[in-house]
Amino acid sequence: MNQPGPPSLWSVVRRAVARWRWPPLALLCCGVTLVHSWSSGRLQLLMAPVFHGLVIGAGLALLVWSVTMLAVEPPRRPTPWRAAALVVCTGLLMVLAPPRSSFSTLARYRPPARLDGLAVGFALPPEQRDLVDWVRLLRGTAQPQLFRGEPVQVEGFVLVTATGERHLAQLLVRCCLADATPVWLAVQWPADAPPPQDQWVRVEGEMELLETSGGMQPVVVAHEVTTIAKPRQPFRT
Numbered sequence: 325m326n327q328p329g330p331p332s333l334w335s336v337v338r339r340a341v342a343r344w345r346w347p348p349l350a351l352l353c354c355g356v357t358l359v360h361s362w363s364s365g366r367l368q369l370l371m372a373p374v375f376h377g378l379v380i381g382a383g384l385a386l387l388v389w390s391v392t393m394l395a396v397e398p399p400r401r402p403t404p405w406r407a408a409a410l411v412v413c414t415g416l417l418m419v420l421a422p423p424r425s426s427f428s429t430l431a432r433y434r435p436p437a438r439l440d441g442l443a444v445g446f447a448l449p450p451e452q453r454d455l456v457d458w459v460r461l462l463r464g465t466a467q468p469q470l471f472r473g474e475p476v477q478v479e480g481f482v483l484v485t486a487t488g489e490r491h492l493a494q495l496l497v498r499c500c501l502a503d504a505t506p507v508w509l510a511v512q513w514p515a516d517a518p519p520p521q522d523q524w525v526r527v528e529g530e531m532e533l534l535e536t537s538g539g540m541q542p543v544v545v546a547h548e549v550t551t552i553a554k555p556r557q558p559f560r561t
Contacts, residue, residue, distance in 0.1 A: 355386030360419050371500040432483065450471075454479070456507055473532070478526070479552060480508075530544070530545055
């Protein structure tokens with residue numbers, strides 16, 4: 325009578341892994357990922373502040389649920405450990421090695437934001453208009469020459485277009501980065517050292533009408549470009 329051979333190393337590992345409490349571990353990992361995204365400030369880069377409470381609440385609920393599941397007797401039925409293990413590994417990777425986002429790359433392939441409504445920036449002094457105010461004004465007028473020579477002081481990140489042009493841009497977000505749309509201003513940068521892609525800068529200069537590849541267009545002639553840190557809230561809502 326043939327005696328069964330010793331189990332292979334793979335079968336031993338597979339049985340050991342299958343006995344782990346993978347479903348509650350997966351829920352625990354999801355909860356840790358959500359709470360960590362808030363505590364580390366990464367949530368500010370992904371979602372509008374009005375939804376932060378929902379994310380934090382969901383993360384805490386998952387933590388409580390997973391700890392409760394780990395504390396009770398494990399079920400006497402097979403568990404889908406492969407899918408749960410994948411969730412655990414993905415969550416750990418997101419916490420330990422988060423992806424580096426590029427607003428410029430995201431904005432390059434999105435249609436420009438629709439800026440409906442009145443151009444309230446018209447009533448503001450020119451130096452108090454932000455980037456969105458200027459874009460709204462310039463889109464809403466058929467006579468951009470009215471703004472020639474006005475001082476401009478705006479902030480944003482450097483957007484490099486598919487044709488290699490460098491604009492100053494911001495993202496408008498209603499819910500999260502999934503629906504983000506860009507607004508930008510054409511800028512004539514100083515010839516010595518244009519800022520790199522994704523760099524946040526403050527541009528001080530004046531509005532002019534210049535000949536571009538698309539014809540005569542309003543362009544910010546930059547007199548001073550100052551590097552600034554990425555804002556804690558890097559997009560407009």
